[in-house]
Amino acid sequence: MKPAEINVTVDGARRKSADLPAPVRQAVEQAIVANRGRPGALMPILHAVQEALGHVPPDALALIAQGLNLTRAEAHGVATFYPHFRSAPPGRTVVRICRAEACQALGARALEAHAKQTLGIDFHETTGDGAITLEPVYCLGNCGCGPSLLVGHDELHARVTPAAFDELIKTARAAT
Amino acid sequence: MSAVKIFVPRDATALALGAERTARAIADAARQRGVEVELVRNGSRGMFWLEPLVEVATPGGRIAYGPVRPADVASLFDANFLHGGAHALRIGAVAEQPWFRGQQRLCFARVGVTDPLSVDDYVAHGGYRGLRNALAMSGADIVEAVTAAGLRGRGGAAFPTGIKWKTVLDANPEKSLQPSALGPQPSKYIVCNADEGDSGTFSDRMLMEGDPLCLIEGMTIAGVAVGATQGYIYLRSEYPHAQRALNAAIANACAAGWLGTNVGGSGKHFDVEVRLGAGAYICGEETSLLDSLEGKRGQVRFKPPLPAIRGLFGKPTAINNVISFASVPIILDRGAPFYRDYGVGRSRGTLPIQLAGNLRHTGLIEKAFGVTLRELLYDYGGGSLSGRPIRAVQVGGPLGAYLPESQFDTVVDYEAFAAVGAMLGHGGIVAFDDSVDMLEQARYAMEFCAVESCGKCTPCRVGSTRGVEVIDRIKANIERGKNLALLDDLCNTMRHGSLCALGGLTPDPVVSALKYFAEDFEPRTGTA
Ligand SMILES: Cc1cc2nc3c(=O)[nH]c(=O)nc-3n(C[C@H](O)[C@H](O)[C@H](O)COP(=O)(O)O)c2cc1C
Ligand code: FES
Numbered sequence: 001m002k003p004a005e006i007n008v009t010v011d012g013a014r015r016k017s018a019d020l021p022a023p024v025r026q027a028v029e030q031a032i033v034a035n036r037g038r039p040g041a042l043m044p045i046l047h048a049v050q051e052a053l054g055h056v057p058p059d060a061l062a063l064i065a066q067g068l069n070l071t072r073a074e075a076h077g078v079a080t081f082y083p084h085f086r087s088a089p090p091g092r093t094v095v096r097i098c099r100a101e102a103c104q105a106l107g108a109r110a111l112e113a114h115a116k117q118t119l120g121i122d123f124h125e126t127t128g129d130g131a132i133t134l135e136p137v138y139c140l141g142n143c144g145c146g147p148s149l150l151v152g153h154d155e156l157h158a159r160v161t162p163a164a165f166d167e168l169i170k171t172a173r174a175a176t
Numbered sequence: 177m178s179a180v181k182i183f184v185p186r187d188a189t190a191l192a193l194g195a196e197r198t199a200r201a202i203a204d205a206a207r208q209r210g211v212e213v214e215l216v217r218n219g220s221r222g223m224f225w226l227e228p229l230v231e232v233a234t235p236g237g238r239i240a241y242g243p244v245r246p247a248d249v250a251s252l253f254d255a256n257f258l259h260g261g262a263h264a265l266r267i268g269a270v271a272e273q274p275w276f277r278g279q280q281r282l283c284f285a286r287v288g289v290t291d292p293l294s295v296d297d298y299v300a301h302g303g304y305r306g307l308r309n310a311l312a313m314s315g316a317d318i319v320e321a322v323t324a325a326g327l328r329g330r331g332g333a334a335f336p337t338g339i340k341w342k343t344v345l346d347a348n349p350e351k352s353l354q355p356s357a358l359g360p361q362p363s364k365y366i367v368c369n370a371d372e373g374d375s376g377t378f379s380d381r382m383l384m385e386g387d388p389l390c391l392i393e394g395m396t397i398a399g400v401a402v403g404a405t406q407g408y409i410y411l412r413s414e415y416p417h418a419q420r421a422l423n424a425a426i427a428n429a430c431a432a433g434w435l436g437t438n439v440g441g442s443g444k445h446f447d448v449e450v451r452l453g454a455g456a457y458i459c460g461e462e463t464s465l466l467d468s469l470e471g472k473r474g475q476v477r478f479k480p481p482l483p484a485i486r487g488l489f490g491k492p493t494a495i496n497n498v499i500s501f502a503s504v505p506i507i508l509d510r511g512a513p514f515y516r517d518y519g520v521g522r523s524r525g526t527l528p529i530q531l532a533g534n535l536r537h538t539g540l541i542e543k544a545f546g547v548t549l550r551e552l553l554y555d556y557g558g559g560s561l562s563g564r565p566i567r568a569v570q571v572g573g574p575l576g577a578y579l580p581e582s583q584f585d586t587v588v589d590y591e592a593f594a595a596v597g598a599m600l601g602h603g604g605i606v607a608f609d610d611s612v613d614m615l616e617q618a619r620y621a622m623e624f625c626a627v628e629s630c631g632k633c634t635p636c637r638v639g640s641t642r643g644v645e646v647i648d649r650i651k652a653n654i655e656r657g658k659n660l661a662l663l664d665d666l667c668n669t670m671r672h673g674s675l676c677a678l679g680g681l682t683p684d685p686v687v688s689a690l691k692y693f694a695e696d697f698e699p700r701t702g703t704a
Contacts, residue, residue, distance in 0.1 A: 039358055039489060040451070042471030047413075047452055068471075081473040082454030084413050100375030101570055102606045104620070105533035106561070138457060138574075138624065139373060140414050141381040142189050143606065144224040144531065144538030154416035158192035 020059050027052035028060050032067040042068060042078055046085055055086040090133035091126040092176035095168070096150040100139040103146035106159075111147045112136075114162040119169070131173045179212040180258045181233035185288065187220035187385050188417040189378070194245060195228035201246035202230070205253050213258070219386015221270050221288035222540030231270065234260040240267040275537065275556060280518060282506045282526050283499060284379075284542045287386035293424045295432040298389045304434060306508030310397045311442045315345050318401035322504060324512035326524030331369050331460075331497030332572065332601040333677075334523075334590045337504075340494060343484035344402040347492035365488040366398045366407035367469065367495040371453055371460035373412065374573025376604030379528040380498035382540055384411075384418040387502070388425035389434075392448055394501030396439060397508055398494050399446040407448040408488070410465050413455055422450050457574075457628040461676050462495045464630060475630045476676045497602070499528055518544035523589040533570075533606035534560045543588070550584040553607060564609040568617070568693065572601025574624050575681035577688035578617060597688065599681070614693035619647040621685040625678060636679025639670040643686065653699045660697070663690075 031048035035041040045064055049056050056079050065075035079085045097112055119127055119134060126133045142148040145158035151168060160168070184199040185191075199215055206213040221229060226242035230252075239260040241252060248265060255263040270276055270288075281287075290297040298304065310318050323338025349363035368391065372380040384391060395407045411419055426448050429435045437445045451469055453459050459468045463477035466488050487493025503525060507515045516524045523545035529552060531538045536558035553559070553566060560566050568578045577598040579586070586592055593600045608617075622643030629637045643666055649659045667683035674680040690697060 037358060039361065040469050040471040043451065043454065043468065046454070078471065078473055082456050084454035084456075100624075101574060101617070101620070102376040102532040102604075104617075105606055105608045105612070109616075137414060137455070138628070139375045139377075140188075141372060141378040142192050143376045143378055143533065143604070145189055145193060145227075146533070148192070150414070156188050156192040156417075158189065 020063065023053065024057055024059050025063070028063045028067070032064065036067070042070070042075065046079055046082075050085055053089075055089050058087065091130050093131060093152060093172040094133045094135060095172070096135045096137040096140075098138070098140050098142070098146060098148040098150075099136045100143070102139070102143035103148055106146040107161075108147040111149075111160060111162060111165060115165055118166065129173075131176060132169060179214040181214045181216055182258075183216045183218045183231040183233075183238070183288075184228060185220045185386075186217035186292075186417070186421075187227075187288075187382060188415070189224055189382075190220050190227040190229070191417065193224070193227045193243065197246045198228040198230065198244050198249070201249040205249050209253060211253075211258065216291050218290065219287040219292055220382060220540075221276070222284070222382065223270075223273070223275055223537070224539040225537050226267060229267070229270075230257075232257055232260060234258075236260060237269055240270050241265040242267055275539075275541070279542050280526050280544050281542045282515070282518070283390070283503050284383065284387070284528055284540065285506070286390065287382060290387065292386050292388055292421055293428055295389065295428050295434065298387075302509065303389055303505070304393055304440070306505035307393050307397050307400070307434070307440060310400050310508045311440055311444065315401045315403060318397065318508065319345055321507060321512045322401075325507040325515040326512075326519070326522070327500065327503055327507065327515065328523070328590065329497055330499035330503070330527070330602060331462075332374075332599070334600070337496060337500050340484055340496070341398065341402055343482065344404075344492045344494045347485050349491055361489065362404060362406040362491065364402055364404035364491055365493040366395050366402070366404045367466065367483075367488055367493055368395055368407065368409040368498055368501055369460060369462060369465060369495055370409050370411040370415075370418070370498050371457075371465060372415070372498070372602070373457040373460045374575075374602050374604050376532040376570065376606035377530050377573060377602045378532075379530050379540060379603060381415055381418050383498055383502050383528075384415070385421045388418075388421045389429060390502045390505055391422075391498055392425060392429050392435065394504040395448055396435065396446045397504050398496070398501060400439070400442075400444055402492070402494055404494065405445045405447065407446065408469060409448060409450045410453060410459070410469055411450055412453045412459075419450060419452065426450070456630075457624075458630040458676075458678060461678065463676075465495070466493065473630070475632045476678075478675070499602075520544075520546040520587065520589050521591055523591070527588060527600075527603050529588065530604045531557045531607075532604060534562055534566070534609045535607045536561050545587075545589050547588050548584070549579070549586050549588070549605070552588070552605060553584060557605075557607065560607060560609045562609045562611070564611065566607050567610040568608045568612055568614060568689075570606045570608075570617075570685065571604070572599035573604055574621060575599070575677060575684060576601055577684045578614065578692065579688070580692040582692075597684070599684070614689040614696040615647065615651055618686045618689040618697075619644060619651075621682055621689075622647060625682040629678060633673070633675040633679060635670045635673035636675070636682070639666055639674075639679065640682060642666055643670075643682075647686075650697055651700070656699065660690075 031045040140148045229242035230244045255261040327337045328334040459474040464474040468474035528542045625640035
């Protein structure tokens with residue numbers, strides 16, 4: 001089932017969905033087609049779009065809202081409520097540092113300070129070369145072996161010292 | 177010679193400690209040496225200091241080696257570890273380790289033992305016996321068994337599971353029926369709370385990765401009991417490994433006829449689907465979770481109505497924690513008295529306890545209620561990892577109180593913890609050594625609440641931000657007396673005026689830090 005061409009309002013201007021960038025359109029269409037029949041489809045659709053595009057652009061939100069018969073404000077309200085969904089593209093590698101208590105007990109505060117200082121960015125920012133986006137996370141379920149850190153979608157690291165952090169960043173920069 | 181079975185965990189913590197590289201090194205070495213091995217990717221046995229823990233199935237039983245790094249693999253083959261040979265990393269049989277001997281593994285009986293995705297292995301180790309019994313019982317009798325077992329919710333609030341299920345069983349869905357554009361919808365739901373947001377907790381994750389079929393069986397029994405045909409597992413997005421394990425296990429359970437329209441040949445219908453959260457701690461609160469599942473912002477609902485009466489999509493819903501559901505199969509298998517006979521007071525059965533933070537031996541211990549905090553910290557945990565004295569312990573996640581040494585004889589029991597102003601919660605224990613700054617921990621508690629507040633009520637949303645500011649002023653020694661009084665006031669307002677326990681319990685870590693570690697709130701000398 002292919003959604004019919006629809007009009008969306010983006011940045012105040014009325015555009016046809018066909019005018020949106022092709023990757024955005026395709027990602028949204030695929031996500032909607034795959035999930036439309038499921039109750040509570042919005043969250044799975046947002047996840048699918050972010051997985052495809054790395055973020056959920058405003059264009060996509062407009063299209064999703066139309067596809068699900070929601071107002072744009074509703075779709076926007078949901079997407080912005082959840083820290084996991086980004087509205088802008090991240091760097092080539094997203095690094096999430098656990099800030100929570102069990103990791104604090106093993107040096108997470110020092111690791112966080114080290115990461116921000118050596119990368120020269122704060123949380124939710126991307127390095128100038130576009131390589132690394134730094135994000136906070138509140139527990140990764142690796143609380144027995146902190147400080148914990150997640151690279152990308154599922155590369156979990158345990159007992160991360162500042163030196164180990166520098167190594168990880170070097171590897172990430174070399175790989176992308 | 178048939179292939180030797182080698183177990184290398186695929187548990188997320190084991191992977192974080194290098195289990196994937198170890199598994200690959202073993203496979204490569206075996207190929208080079210022309211030895212036939214069968215790698216099983218099991219869950220973790222819960223002894224994290226030994227991960228990656230490799231077990232070999234020898235004729236004399238399973239022999240463990242750990243921690244095994246890729247560089248150790250050649251010497252293990254040389255030492256004939258495939259037959260349990262001697263080696264510096266040889267642990268012996270896991271069940272005979274001191275850490276393991278004192279445990280009562282009911283819920284975690286199979287975790288680390290079986291292939292998590294194999295239905296055959298699951299059944300061979302006692303799986304689906306509980307459901308089979310349940311399928312021959314009435315819904316009311318199943319609910320009665322869970323009530324009689326004394327099982328209380330393991331998500332934190334410790335509400336009796338059987339009583340909740342009875343409400344759902346007795347609820348009349350017709351009253352809350354709503355028309356749907358998607359066609360006929362289920363009239364009751366089972367929802368598993370797998371949001372596990374508390375720092376210091378990972379038992380849900382370990383169970384979902386190490387024995388996902390146990391959770392699925394527990395949810396299926398709940399569905400059969402209350403008459404629900406659809407189950408959802410609301411899983412936090414920080415758990416990609418658990419997501420993969422659950423989806424694979426669900427597919428395998430369907431293929432084996434344990435899910436779907438004819439559960440275990442009974443003609444009963446039950447399906448399970450995994451839905452992902454998106455990084456919001458508040459979505460662990462059950463009504464926020466339900467709103468999130470419905471595709472909304474995860475904001476706390478006013479109660480009543482209870483989810484058991486009007487829950488997901490307005491229908492009666494049994495929402496429970498992962499460990500609550502996963503404790504049900506053994507109750508239906510062995511009977512309520514078997515389960516109820518473990519434990520103390522009104523805390524019946526066993527609790528998977530998670531040792532985290534600054535301890536030498538961290539990991540998972542499942543024990544009957546009644547063990548003391550001190551035994552857990554020193555006998556199991558081995559004291560601090562840093563070698564410095566343990567100064568403070570936070571139990572029950574970010575909303576739990578901080579306890580000093582003088583409280584370490586508190587017994588793991590919901591009421592005993594409540595009596596000292598603390599909370600057992602989901603059973604996570606986080607230890608800090610004497611380098612901890614308790615003012616900073618109190619500040620973080622407020623900061624966390626500010627970051628994670630759903631924004632619906634003012635005491636939580638605004639109070640937490642004010643709390644951070646007030647603590648900063650105390651730290652800077654600005655109008656100390658006045659600000660300490662203000663903090664006390666603020667904590668009272670949050671405790672009594674918040675809509676849910678996020679704002680309502682955030683004062684607990686703050687007030688306990690002030691009470692037991694007052695010296696950290698004294699004026700600071702020097703530049704610190
Ligand atoms: C802020 C907040 C966060 C919560 N997080 C979780 C959680 O991550 N997992 C969980 O099972 N329960 C959590 N709860 C408790 C749930 O609201 C609810 O009590 C639980 O899902 C009921 O299941 P149970 O009876 O099996 O414990 C949380 C509660 C609050 C107030
Ligand atoms: S507190 Fe950092 S992983 Fe749990």
